[in-house]
Amino acid sequence: MPIEGPRLLEEAQRSGLEIASVFARRGTVVPAVSSSSQVYEIEPAIFKTIQSTETSQGIIALVRPRYFRLPDIVSTANPLIVMLVRLQDPGNVGTILRVAESFGADGCLATVGTASALNSKTLRASAGSVFRLPHVWDLDIRQAASMLKASGIGIVGTAPSAQQTIDEWDWNKPSAIVIGNEGRGLSEEEKDLCDVLLRIPQCAAVESLNSAIAAAVILYEASKQRMNR
Structure with a gap:
């Protein structure tokens, strides 16, 4: 590489x-x-x-580089995982990898259509996190969701219209945070694969947050709960 x-x-x-x-x-x-x-x-x-x-x-x-398999990540004790679905901006992907490592995530999964973890922009934006954080790329979302559920890991999607907010979820449970495409978010089919949909509470009616910012906010909440348990 x-x-x-x-x-x-x-x-x-x-x-x-x-x-x-x-x-x-x-x-x-x-x-x-x-x-x-x-x-x-x-x-x-x-x-x-x-x-x-x-x-x-x-x-x-x-x-x-190190290479990982999906079982390597889902078998972690009480895992906190980030799952990227069709994110196309390598800068966002790299930033999320960096944020995920910073807030104690155990690994990152990415579906087919997500910018490569080995892209030069991804590498720079990750500031080295891509070298350390276990990650598996080019997954079929249905197969990945099936393995997550079989491993007892809750699949947490995000949607602005969700009733429950991120601080109302118990992040001390095994969880996989699903971050959708920058422009379109999660499709209805992808939402159906999630066990719960959460929203980030906001003071103003901003249409949406940048995917990397959204991931950082959610991971911060998860990390805060886990440190205070």
């Missing part, structure tokens, strides 16, 4: 990932890496052709 920039390289190392190779633009200071990592110095003109962003700061590394 390619990553760009010294900060992501340092986060990958801090997360215990194996750094296979580092490609540095000539003259760039390379963060200390394991002696087993191959370091190559690249001429600036050539380096420019292989970088995918302008923020690489002269560093591209190839790392070996």
Whole structure:
């Protein structure tokens, strides 16, 4: 998996990932890496052709990511899980991964149609959380919902019209928070797969919150309840 920039390289190392190779633009200071990592110095003109962003700061590394299976996440004791349904903005996906790790989620699931966890924008927005938070991508939502329910995990969807608010749900129970598509939210079929629909209480009639902001608010409430139990 390619990553760009010294900060992501340092986060990958801090997360215990194996750094296979580092490609540095000539003259760039390379963060200390394991002696087993191959370091190559690249001429600036050539380096420019292989970088995918302008923020690489002269560093591209190839790392070996960890791979997880759905049972690895759902079998966690009293899990708190985030499930992304067709989120298309990699910036939102990365931010949610970062927020999920911050508030103690045990893992993140994503259905087919969600921006890749390995997208360069996702990697940057996650600020290294993608290296540490267990995650499984490209799931069929029905199969994932079936396994969650079979494992005793409550599937919690969100809808502005829901009667119950997020602070009225007992987050000390095993729970999977479902975050829908940025523009359309959850479809009626997807809502039917949920055990409960909740809404975020708001002071003004704002049409909807950004998906990453909504996830942060819900995860904060879940984390607060779990810490105070």
